[in-house]
């Protein structure tokens with residue numbers, strides 16, 4: 034047996050006769066080297082965190098939690114920024130150590146959370162710079178702010194799984210927002226009933242967005258208009274029309290711009306739980322609808338006949354077509370559903386947060402929803418997770434700006450996108466979207 | 478099922494793919510359909526399967542006229558089809574692919590997929606007809622031969638009475654062919670009618686009850702294996718006499734062009750498939766690699782052509798190491814006919830002309846700086862379409878509209894039309910008719926005589942024997958033996974391909990637990 038060195042510097046053990054496993058050794062060594070590098074990186078992060086800790090023990094970091102929805106009872110976790118960094122450092126060092134110890138066999142991806150979560154808290158603590166944060170509100174805000182993104186991402190997943198790119202989420206949400214305000218205001222005036230008017234407002238928003246979804250499908254399927262262009266047209270059209278309505282109708286007649294609002298809902302029993310009650314169980318119904326939708330969609334996409342056909346249409350429509358599946362019909366259905374969901378998402382903005390319609394009030398959330406879809410690997414649960422990350426960043430940023438922390442909000446706002454890029458580019462590895470999304474399908 | 482096609486005519490812009498075709502398939506009959514590339518076989522079957530509407534004519538099933546609006550109707554009428562290009566969803570499992578369209582469901586809503594039930598039936602079918610397949614494997618991870626089994630299971634799962642197999646053997650190895658014929662016989666015995674499209678005349682002679690030959694969209698005639706002969710069939714197909722053997726002078730090997738040393742390559746799943754392989758190809762010789770699909774040939778070719786980064790070892794072309802950079806490799810004078818023509822060989826949505834200059838478009842005479850010279854491209858394309866007999870109304874049709882064999886000719890034409898030092902051809906005649914095979918074999922030998930080093934990878938023993946000056950057998954990622962084709966027998970090569978060595982040779986490999994023995998050598 035002889036050993037030679039390839040130009041890359043990796044030892045290649047080569048044999049002239051027969052040694053089955055020589056390549057196996059090679060592959061394993063490569064994996065081991067990667068594992069070592071990864072371990073070293075985690076350790077380095079840990080060391081840096083220790084270094085940050087050393088100078089920050091005197092800076093306090095307190096997180097306040099409300100016990101109950103009512104009353105003033107609260108408890109405070111008072112630590113110091115140094116301690117938070119210390120924990121982060123320990124976590125990183127632990128994972129790094131595990132990685133080095135277990136070598137290539139170590140399944141490191143899930144452990145990333147253990148590294149990242151304390152760092153996020155520590156950064157947050159450091160940014161607070163000695164003031165006290167009401168963490169109950171931050172977490173509530175995360176969930177609330179994640180809701181329109183989650184809904185939008187669900188719409189995106191449905192479309193792309195069927196093979197249609199849906200860049201028009203933003204426009205459909207905008208139209209949904211506008212329609213819900215006008216219809217809600219009018220119905221509220223005539224009936225005086227908040228529940229009825231809200232329901233009708235949302236239904237109207239969904240219907241109009243649904244029609245826009247069908248329009249997108251029609252352009253893309255019937256006329257094979259490039260799906261990105263068709264979506265862009267809808268986005269621009271939606272902006273123009275809603276701006277016009279705002280300037281000419283809503284702005285001059287405030288009675289059209291006073292919709293019913295959707296208040297937070299206290300879930301029986303659960304909302305009385307200490308600490309978690311206010312965070313998880315006293316939110317607006319939209320949040321729960323989004324969560325239910327996430328579960329239902331996961332079930333439908335992965336467990337049902339319709340889901341199988343949907344995915345086949347998005348992956349390889351020709352294969353679906355040759356077993357007698359009507360790909361065109363599935364794509365129309367998916368885009369209709371996506372439109373309905375966009376309408377719901379759009380109505381959230383005025384009815385749940387703003388209380389009225391404003392120009393371009395969606396502010397790119399439809400595109401962020403697309404980012405959440407990709408970040409979540411086209412899976413409803415993954416997309417919800419991604420939306421939560423974005424929601425947390427938004428919520429934390431809102432708090433920091435109220436506290437007057439000296440960080441440019443734009444910088445904080447950009448954090449989720451930086452995370453998305455990093456994650457999509459590297460950590461998740463090869464996330465693959467539906468193979469045929471965006472390609473028109475021709476039936477013989 | 479008795480199928481009758483009456484007066485079927487199908488026109489495409491510029492082509493009449495089928496003209497007034499009459500064809501009867503009796504119950505329990507294996508009916509072979511032969512014809513040149515572009516003769517209209519696939520089109521006819523697509524008409525039958527409801528993918529195309531015929532412009533004229535009617536389809537009768539058991540004497541009753543039927544009309545299919547989409548494949549769903551055809552499937553419901555008991556017709557199953559294994560398409561020339563597989564219709565499987567790569568990211569789905571075998572079970573999901575098989576059940577797609579006829580899902581078993583359960584649950585209160587009657588919507589939930591019943592995978593276990595489907596899985597059970599797949600296992601039943603695969604046991605009944607000896608179609609070995611893992612129901613939980615993802616299709617993208619499966620070799621072509623197994624994908625085809627999945628396609629057949631798909632049709633059986635739908636209880637087809639008439640099965641259309643469009644060139645099923647063009648992607649199979651000799652053993653797999655034999656397995657397929659077993660399956661076909663077993664289906665026939667259970668009363669299924671089969672339409673079997675092939676370019677391999679001996680297969681048609683071996684298994685068919687009747688043979689119909691198409692040429693230029695017309696039925697030339699129907700015959701039986703008893704009445705026909707290989708020569709007669711070839712002549713019916715092509716319209717002239719075809720020489721079924723390649724004439725070539727002895728090789729005059731020169732300097733070594735390709736040098737592969739202790740190469741180790743992994744496939745997409747990370748398995749090592751090329752495992753310490755050594756190989757030399759010299760100028761003016763044809764080295765043909767025989768081997769059962771999936772023994773590392775694909776990865777070897779990809780490594781040589783710079784498409785895949787090896788994990789170890791070296792590849793040199795004319796003394797220079799190959800980098801993981803396909804353009805650098807092709808500029809170094811390497812031509813490559815890839816194994817998967819639609820995936821790696823061409824851009825199906827581009828025109829024939831565009832595909833013909835896909836590796837030279839950026840240079841003179843096809844480009845002036847950043848601008849393409851449309852006229853030059855057109856002239857070249859027209860010339861190649863003529864030379865290589867690509868059957869198309871014009872050079873500006875998209876390649877996706879060509880028949881399978883003509884798509885292959887586009888790739889071969891492109892790769893053979895520039896001067897090269899090394900030609901790497903993987904399955905160069907896959908899916909070609911006898912006339913075209915004859916032609917391409919002559920071109921390959923011509924390349925050799927021009928002084929190029931030629932590496933042919935093929936699972937067809939006939940082809941390997943016809944072309945090789947030296948015959949290398951690849952098994953489990955290694956070259957297990959290099960033979961002189963004049964001395965070797967198909968029997969011997971078949972055994973080596975299966976991993977066994979003729980008695981008397983060192984038992985080093987056998988120690989690795991190689992037991993599979995090939996019984997027939999094609």
Ligand SMILES: Nc1ncnc2c1ncn2[C@@H]1O[C@H](COP(=O)(O)OP(=O)(O)OP(=O)(O)O)[C@@H](O)[C@H]1O
Nearest residue numbers: 489494514515516517518519520878879880881882
């Ligand atoms: N969708 C299409 N649009 C236009 N022309 C087509 C289309 N499909 C097939 N053709 C043309 O019809 C003719 C018959 O093609 P077909 O695919 O039926 O040939 P084939 O006999 O199956 O050949 P092969 O053996 O190469 O697969 C060819 O000239 C082809 O270019």
Ligand SMILES: [Mg+2]
Nearest residue numbers: 519561880881
């Ligand atoms: Mg064909």
